[in-house]
Each structure stands twice: as C-alpha cells, then as structure tokens.
Amino acid sequence: MATGQPYNPVLAQPDPPGPPQNHPRDVTNSLEDLLRNSEDDNGSQRAREMTSSPPDPIDLHDPSLSASRPPSPQTPQEDRMDDPGQLDPPVLEQERPIPYRKVIQNAGKVLEHIKNGSVGKRSRHSETSITYYDYIGHFISDTGHIDDSANIPALSHASADVQQRLIFVEDLSKPTINKLGETFSINPEFFEEHLLNSGYAGGEYDSPSARNWSTASFEKSYMSFRWIRPVYRLPTYFSSSELGNLLNDGTIHSTRGREVWTDVLTNIFRLEWGLWTDPRKTVRMKRVCGLEERVSIWKKRLNDRNTEIIIVLFDPLPEISETHQYWAPVGLQGQNSDTDDESDADDDLSQSYEMEEPKRVKDQGSFNIESLYWLIGRGRRKVGTLKSQVLNKVIIEQIGSRQAISVDLDRVFQATQSVRDLDANLKETKSTKLEICDGLHLEPLSLVEALFRIVKQDTMTLLNQLRQILDEIDIEMIDDTKMEDRLSLWRQIINRAQRELPELRSSIEPFIEFLIGLQSITFTTDLAALGPEVTQDKDELLKEIDHIIDRLQTTSTSLTSNMGLLDSRRSIDEAHAVARLTELAFIFIPMSFAASVFGMQVKPFAEPVPLSNFFIVAVVVTSFAYLMRMTMRSAWLVGLKAAVRHDVRRYAARNGQPVQAGTLPVLLVFRSIASRLGTIIIRPCKWAARGIISAAEMLWAVFGFIISFILLSGVASAIPLVILWTCDLDSDIQDAVTIAIVLIVTVIVVIPFWYRSDPKFRNALPDFIMDRVRRAPLWVRKASIYLILIATFSVVPLALIWTRPLATGIKSGLTVGVGMVVMLIVLIRVAMGRRRSYIVRLDF
Incomplete structure (x- = not known):
C-alpha cells in the first residue's frame, strides 16, 4: 500500500485484469483441505473445528488466520527458501515436533550461553500475549489475538494468498517460548538474546553481550536491537538495591502505619538509566530516567507455501502490584468519620478489598469514652477493620509523545477540553507493541516505518535530555559545593552515555537494513521510495548522536580538569591547616616539656618507686596496644565493617543520598544504625502494645461496669466526704452524715446510672462467672x-x-x-x- 494514503477497499481494486483472485471462502476451503490431510499434533478434528469459523474478522479459533479484506493481485512469487535440513517436508510435517525443552537441552550441550542463560528457566507468569496480521498484496488484515499458548500452532497454517504474516509477541513466558520454538523450529538464541539482562530469571543483570558468543559470526535468521526510551520514573516503594529481592520474591515496606507488598506483574523487567542530577531525589519522587527496551525480529519462509513468517518480540511496560494493608479506625455509630470517607474514596479510585477481623465481644473504649457514651445516650461501634488495597500500576510515564502531534498552539490553550486532550496525548504511555499496532491501523505504514519512527523519536528525546544534562553540568561545575554533591551522579551519567551511544550508533545501520529486507515481499513498489527516506532519517539521527558524543567528551574533559582544580584547592587548604598546627607546635611542645619536668615534683613521687611497677605497667600497656592491633585486623571485625558499610550504602541509596566510593559519613552511619534499631524496637513495641490493649479491652468488657460504678460513686461522694471528715466534728455526727451522703449519692447518681447502663454491659461480670460455672x-x-x-x-x-x-x-x-x-x-x-x-x- 502506498505510504501516506488511507486504505479504501473500493479504490484498492486494480483497474486492469490481473491474475485470478481467490475469494476468502476459497482460501478457507483450501486451508481446510490442507489441514484435513495433515496429521500433526493438533489432529484433523481440531482443524475441521477451527476452519468452520468465518474468515472475517480473524478469530483465535480459526487456524487459517486468513485475511479479512479482499486481496490484491499477487506479486510475482520469489523462489522458495527451503530449509536444507528438511529433505522431505510432507513426510516431516506428519511427524510430531521435538519438544522445545529437548532442543534447548541439546543447544546447551554445545553453547555455554544457552546452558547458563534464561531461555530454559521458568518465568514468573505464564500468560501469552500475541497479536498477528496477514499481508495479502498491499492489504493488511484485521488484528488477531492469541491469549492461550495452546493455540500458537495454528499460526503456522496460512492460506496460499498470504504473503507475509506478522506475529507480535509481548512479554515472553515459558509456555510462549516453548510453543513458538516448537511450531516454527526457532533457534533458542533468538529468545536468549532478547532476554539478555531482562530480569526474566531473577535480579541478575550481568549477562554477557551477544557479541561475545561463540556463534556471534554465524549468519542468523533474526536481528535483536536495543535502545533507550526516556520516561518519567514514578514513585515506588523499592530502590535499585532491592531490585533483586523484588524480582525473586517481592519486597515489603512499612510506611505511615501501612504494610506495602510489591510484586512484579511482568516477566521482562529491564533496568533503568538514571538521568537526574539532583542527589536529593529519592525513589518516592518523580524523576527522569532512560528505560532499556529491546526488539527482536525473526523471519523464515514456510516450506510448503510462499508465505513468510515474521515474529517480533517486544518488551512490556514495567508494571508492578502494590498491596497496602492497614488498620482503618471506624468512628462513632451514626457519624461519618474522616477515615470512612478516605477509605471510600480509595475504593472508588482503585481495585481494593477488605479482610474483616473475626468478630469478638469486646469494648475498645476507655472510661472517658464510656462516660461520654452514657452522657450523650449513644451506642458503641466496633473498630479495628483490617483493610487491604491492591494497586496495579505502570511505574513509568511518557516524557513526550512518541507519535507526531499536530496542534495549533495559538488556540489550544483557549479551551479547557483541548488543554486536557493535549496533556493526555503528551503523557499517554503505551508499550512499543501497542504503538506499532495503532500505527498500522491509523496509517498505511509498514513495520519498517512504524518501528524506526519510534526508535528515532525515543533516541531524539534521549539526546535532548542528555543535552540538557550537559548544559547543567557545564554551568554548575564551577560551584564547588554542587560539584562535590553531584559529582558521582554526573560521572555515572557521562560514563553510561559514552558506553550506550556508540553501541547504539553502530547497531542502527544493520538494524535498518534488516528491517528493509522484511519489506521486500509486501511493499515491493514502495521499497524504492522508502529506502532514501529511511536513509535520510538515519543519517540525521547518526549526526545528532555524533554531536552528543563529542559534547560528552568535551564535558568529561572539562569535568576532569575541574576535579583536578578542586583537589588542588583541597591540598592547599590542608597545607595551610598543617602550617597553622606547626606554628602552634613551637609553643605547646616546650610548654609540655616544662610541665612534665616540673610536674614530677609532687608528694607521691617524693620517693622512688620499685622497678617492678615500671615493668608491670609497661607489659600491661604494650599487651593492650598489641591486642587492639590484632582486634582491628581480625577477620570478624573486617566482615562486620563490610556488612555495616553495605547496609549503610543501601540505606543511602534508598534515601537518595550520594556516597563516595571510599568513605562513609559518620552521621550517615549513625542514621542507618538508628533506622535499623528503630525498626527492631518498634515491632516488639507494637506487638506488646496490641497485646496490652487487647488484654485491657477484655478486662474492661468483664469488669467495666464494676469499675465505672465504683469510680462514679466515689467521684460523686468524694468531695462531701473529704470536707466532712476534715472538719472537727464528733465521730457520731460524722458517721450519721456519711450514711446520709452515701444514701443521697446512691439515690441520685448510682441508681440512675444502674438503670441507664446497657444490660449486657451491666451483667458482664455475673454472666462471665455463670458461664465459667456452667462449663x-x-x-x-x-x-x-x-x-x-x-x-x-x-x-x-x-x-x-x-x-x-x-x-x-x-x-x-x-x-x-x-x-x-x-x-x-x-x-x-x-x-x-x-x-x-x-x-x-x-x-x-
């Protein structure tokens, strides 16, 4: 199809008569006959069931996966590229394919990177996400989806009119790898190279590059390309030092009375490249970073028909699941508390659920609360609901749109809705697979145009971010204070950029050549026009990369010079300090000598001491000094220092504090130890507090009325009795008045309290005793x-x-x-x- 023109099924029909065209129903019938005669592992009955569905739209249960649009006149067929290892394809197709785990084991016997790689390991999740398209002439079919790995073998059945089948796979899983490799006989290196440093098999990101493989110089049927996607890193509860635990078992954090469990929802979870220079930014803040992405493309032509299969592997968006558990207090009965409103709002904003605590007969109020209940005449309400809130979120946000946006900036800010639409378009974060699928539907693009445009846009945005960082470094390196604080971050960014950009530059040209080779079948007429356009964009991109590489070298040289000046300035300051100390030594050393000489003229030293005392003191002091030396060099103390240093660096990384390679600030060490001790002390304190509160609630539920009765009567009669018994009266009069006061208090206060109290609360102690007696x-x-x-x-x-x-x-x-x-x-x-x-x- 022509680039830049929308698809029109009426205008797409050719004017002159061409070769005879097959109707989609004829395509289905021919595929049904083919599947009826084949005896593969799917079975003939399954083939008949799957081919019974209509070809338009494409359905998962239709193994023909034929195009839903009428095909154009077919282009001349090229010579079929048969696999030389298959001498008799019809006979081999009847045989059951070798299990792919056996293929991986055979490859691991020869190739070390397959034996120790990730392709044969178990994935965290087993979901399958496959999208496919069929090209018939210049027309592309509707989108088809496969969510079950058991249906992947149906992708190998294509009608005779299908010239090319695009299969997009996002987030590889073990069932997907096994079925794809088993169906299409794919080299395990294709999956292994895509999974390099992907976090697929855990938190290890030290896989060797594919350039170091023993088969690196061999001709292969696939291409793998890696680039950097600039994004905003959203706040999370885990740092880079905890990434290994996150990918293996998940992490847990305690924050503001909540327990937060974090798990990864994808199999591929690649590293990020920090592009922020402010050391005060932590994992709880939004910051700029570069996300590693990789696309791997495999192509092969089916042996029994002129159909080319193209499998494209994409990385998913980094998605995590956060489970928040917290105790939600409940207000008084009949009142809407702030906590209830907040929890209701949380339930509306996200997917959440509640885990109710087992119901128990208890009263969690204190005496003051009970008195308040009695005075206002309200009932009591149970508290203590354990709530759990599950949030699934993508931890990145797009910096700028990856697609071209055409707006009139003079008018867009005059309407609120247009501003919202612009903001949504700029921050819309999609995976690379979804971006390409949308591009194939919105415009008549090929895979070459859609994929290269995304790579170019991401790389240009990355270069702009690096340009801003270099400008900031050039300005702030003059300030010694900022240079000391941000030197480590600057060096990390510059060193990483000097490694990434040359590698990206060297891999762009082979990648584009491989992409253009994919278009030779479906876009033959547009290939001549596409080549110069892509070449021009490629030259422009390489020119920008070269410019940033030169600036990196210049900035690195300037930074090194300023580091030398800073070290020289520090040396000069230290020399001045030593000079001042030397000047002071000329004063204090003579004074110390004089003080020592005259200090001996005291009464305890008036007579000589025994010589044995000198030897005893000398041996004790020497032994203590040598023991301290051995202790400082002991293995357990060295290991303890290393453990403390590692813990302090993790604490610093979690809180976003820069730490030099050689030294650790003493204040930072104390903060880390205090944080660890605080965590250790707080947990048993919380447990003890909960136990005490629970025991007090149980005692109050049984003896609460007796305590309230005694306290209420005592408070009501305390003042009169104190006044009475402090006066100088006859004892008989005091006894009589005391009896009168007790009777008055009983009639006015105690009896109304008895009748107005809750019967269940009033009879709690007798009921408790009778219950124990009955048992x-x-x-x-x-x-x-x-x-x-x-x-x-x-x-x-x-x-x-x-x-x-x-x-x-x-x-x-x-x-x-x-x-x-x-x-x-x-x-x-x-x-x-x-x-x-x-x-x-x-x-x-």
Whole structure:
C-alpha cells in the first residue's frame, strides 16, 4: 500500500485484469483441505473445528488466520527458501515436533550461553500475549489475538494468498517460548538474546553481550536491537538495591502505619538509566530516567507455501502490584468519620478489598469514652477493620509523545477540553507493541516505518535530555559545593552515555537494513521510495548522536580538569591547616616539656618507686596496644565493617543520598544504625502494645461496669466526704452524715446510672462467672459448694474466737470443737449420700 494514503477497499481494486483472485471462502476451503490431510499434533478434528469459523474478522479459533479484506493481485512469487535440513517436508510435517525443552537441552550441550542463560528457566507468569496480521498484496488484515499458548500452532497454517504474516509477541513466558520454538523450529538464541539482562530469571543483570558468543559470526535468521526510551520514573516503594529481592520474591515496606507488598506483574523487567542530577531525589519522587527496551525480529519462509513468517518480540511496560494493608479506625455509630470517607474514596479510585477481623465481644473504649457514651445516650461501634488495597500500576510515564502531534498552539490553550486532550496525548504511555499496532491501523505504514519512527523519536528525546544534562553540568561545575554533591551522579551519567551511544550508533545501520529486507515481499513498489527516506532519517539521527558524543567528551574533559582544580584547592587548604598546627607546635611542645619536668615534683613521687611497677605497667600497656592491633585486623571485625558499610550504602541509596566510593559519613552511619534499631524496637513495641490493649479491652468488657460504678460513686461522694471528715466534728455526727451522703449519692447518681447502663454491659461480670460455672464439671461445682460451706461454718466462728480477748487454752478448745462439728457435718453428709445411693440401687 502506498505510504501516506488511507486504505479504501473500493479504490484498492486494480483497474486492469490481473491474475485470478481467490475469494476468502476459497482460501478457507483450501486451508481446510490442507489441514484435513495433515496429521500433526493438533489432529484433523481440531482443524475441521477451527476452519468452520468465518474468515472475517480473524478469530483465535480459526487456524487459517486468513485475511479479512479482499486481496490484491499477487506479486510475482520469489523462489522458495527451503530449509536444507528438511529433505522431505510432507513426510516431516506428519511427524510430531521435538519438544522445545529437548532442543534447548541439546543447544546447551554445545553453547555455554544457552546452558547458563534464561531461555530454559521458568518465568514468573505464564500468560501469552500475541497479536498477528496477514499481508495479502498491499492489504493488511484485521488484528488477531492469541491469549492461550495452546493455540500458537495454528499460526503456522496460512492460506496460499498470504504473503507475509506478522506475529507480535509481548512479554515472553515459558509456555510462549516453548510453543513458538516448537511450531516454527526457532533457534533458542533468538529468545536468549532478547532476554539478555531482562530480569526474566531473577535480579541478575550481568549477562554477557551477544557479541561475545561463540556463534556471534554465524549468519542468523533474526536481528535483536536495543535502545533507550526516556520516561518519567514514578514513585515506588523499592530502590535499585532491592531490585533483586523484588524480582525473586517481592519486597515489603512499612510506611505511615501501612504494610506495602510489591510484586512484579511482568516477566521482562529491564533496568533503568538514571538521568537526574539532583542527589536529593529519592525513589518516592518523580524523576527522569532512560528505560532499556529491546526488539527482536525473526523471519523464515514456510516450506510448503510462499508465505513468510515474521515474529517480533517486544518488551512490556514495567508494571508492578502494590498491596497496602492497614488498620482503618471506624468512628462513632451514626457519624461519618474522616477515615470512612478516605477509605471510600480509595475504593472508588482503585481495585481494593477488605479482610474483616473475626468478630469478638469486646469494648475498645476507655472510661472517658464510656462516660461520654452514657452522657450523650449513644451506642458503641466496633473498630479495628483490617483493610487491604491492591494497586496495579505502570511505574513509568511518557516524557513526550512518541507519535507526531499536530496542534495549533495559538488556540489550544483557549479551551479547557483541548488543554486536557493535549496533556493526555503528551503523557499517554503505551508499550512499543501497542504503538506499532495503532500505527498500522491509523496509517498505511509498514513495520519498517512504524518501528524506526519510534526508535528515532525515543533516541531524539534521549539526546535532548542528555543535552540538557550537559548544559547543567557545564554551568554548575564551577560551584564547588554542587560539584562535590553531584559529582558521582554526573560521572555515572557521562560514563553510561559514552558506553550506550556508540553501541547504539553502530547497531542502527544493520538494524535498518534488516528491517528493509522484511519489506521486500509486501511493499515491493514502495521499497524504492522508502529506502532514501529511511536513509535520510538515519543519517540525521547518526549526526545528532555524533554531536552528543563529542559534547560528552568535551564535558568529561572539562569535568576532569575541574576535579583536578578542586583537589588542588583541597591540598592547599590542608597545607595551610598543617602550617597553622606547626606554628602552634613551637609553643605547646616546650610548654609540655616544662610541665612534665616540673610536674614530677609532687608528694607521691617524693620517693622512688620499685622497678617492678615500671615493668608491670609497661607489659600491661604494650599487651593492650598489641591486642587492639590484632582486634582491628581480625577477620570478624573486617566482615562486620563490610556488612555495616553495605547496609549503610543501601540505606543511602534508598534515601537518595550520594556516597563516595571510599568513605562513609559518620552521621550517615549513625542514621542507618538508628533506622535499623528503630525498626527492631518498634515491632516488639507494637506487638506488646496490641497485646496490652487487647488484654485491657477484655478486662474492661468483664469488669467495666464494676469499675465505672465504683469510680462514679466515689467521684460523686468524694468531695462531701473529704470536707466532712476534715472538719472537727464528733465521730457520731460524722458517721450519721456519711450514711446520709452515701444514701443521697446512691439515690441520685448510682441508681440512675444502674438503670441507664446497657444490660449486657451491666451483667458482664455475673454472666462471665455463670458461664465459667456452667462449663465446669459437676464434681468441681460440688467441691466448690462444699468448700464455701466449710469456710462459712469454720472461718466465721474461728475469726470470732481468735479476735476475742480469751485465754489461749479456751481458744484452742473452741477451735477443736468447731473442727469436730465441721467433720461431723461432713460425715453425716457422706452417710446420707451413700444411703440415698443404696436406696436408689434397691429400687432398680
């Protein structure tokens, strides 16, 4: 199709008669006949079921995947490129394909990078995301989707009119790799090169480059290209030092009373290149960074028809899942608290769910809250809802649109809606696969134009960001304070740019040549016009890259010079400090010598000390000094220092504080240790506080009414009784007035409190006792009753006996008598019980 013209199915028909065209139904019938005769692993019955669906629109369950638009006259077919390893394709197609894990194992026996690579490892997720298109002449079919890896073998069945089939795969997974490799007999290096330093198999990003492979000089049927996409990095709860834990098991953070679990939702999660120069920026702030992206393209022509299969692998957007768990307090019953409003707003903004705590009979109010409830006549409401909120979000935001935007800036800011639309277009963040799919639908573009335009736009935006950073460095390197604070960040950005840009420049030209080779079948008429246009854009892009490389070299040289000047200035300052100390030494050393000489003329040293004392002190001091030397050089102390240094650097990276390579600030070390100790201390304190609060709530639920009753009556009668008993009155009068005050307080305060209190709250203690009595065994209850009776009949008389002024013999005799009476009662009770049992047995 011609570039820049919209698709029109009426105008697309050729005027002169061309070769006979096949109707889409004829295409389907021919594919059905082909699948009926083949005996592959899908089975003939499955082929008949899948070919029964109409060809328009393309459906996942249609293995023919034929074009939904009428084909144009076919271009002359090129010579078929058969695989020399297949001597008899019809016979080989009937055989079941070798499992792809076996292919990977065979390749691992020869190739070390396959044996130790990621292609054979298990992925975090097993989802499949495939989009495909068919080219018939200059026409492209509608979009087809595959979400199940079991349907991937259907992609190998194409009608005779399909000249090229584009298969877009986003976020590789283990089932997708196995089915694609098994269906199309793909070299495992194709997937392995795309997964280099992708985080697919964990947090390791030290894979060797594909240029170092033993097969790097071999001719291959694929091309892999990597570039940098400038984006805004959105705030998250993990830092670069925690990326390994995030990709392996996820991370957890405690912040503002919340526990935040972070997990990665994609298999491919590539590194980012920090493009910020302010050391105060942390992971909780929005900042500019360069996201690594890679596209890998594999092509091969089917052996039994003139159809070229092109598989394109894309990286997904970095998406994470954050689970927030927190205790949400609930306000008074009948009132809408701020917490409830906030939680309702959170539920409307994101996908969330609540995990309710098991219901328990408890009252979480204090005495003041209970009194308030009684005064205002309101009921109590349970609190303590554990809420969990799950947020799935993409952690990047587009800096500028990757597509061309044509707006009238003189008029766009005059309407609110147009401003919103412009902001949405500028910040719209899509994956590379979605950008290309949208481009194929909006404009009659080829894969070459769509992909190269995205690479060019991202690279130009990256060069603009680097240009701004270099301008900032050139201006701020004069300030010594800023240079000391930002030197490490500047060096990281410059060194990374000096490695990335030459590699990007050297890989652009082979990548474009490979892309143009993909268009030789479907866009033969447009290839002559496309070549010069792409070449011109490529030359312009390479020129801009060369310009930034030159500026990087200039800025690096200037930065090195300023670093030398800064070091020279520091050396001069240190020399001045040493000179000042030397001048002071001329004063203090003579004074110290004189003080030492005259300091010996004291009474303790008036007589000579034994020589043995000198040897004892010398041996002790020498031994202590040598022991300290051995301790400082011991292995455990060196390991402890290394562990503390590593912990401090992680703390600094998490909080965005620059740290030099050789030294660590003492204040930063203390902050790290305080943070670790605070975390260790806070957790048991929280646990203990929760236990104390829970125990207090349980006690209040049982004894709350008794405590409230005593406190209320005591407060109401305390002041009159204090005044009464502090006055100089007769004791009989004080007793009478005390009884009157108690009665008045009971009538006015205590009795209304009794009737206005909640019956359940009032009867909590009796209900608790009766509940425990009901649960006790029968023998325990009987024994308790006997003990109470014995105590009643023995303790009371004994107390009366021993509190009276009687003789000791009389007290002892009365005590023995009481004991004998109690024993007699017990014996009589036992005898009566046995008689009753005997009578019951006789009755039976």
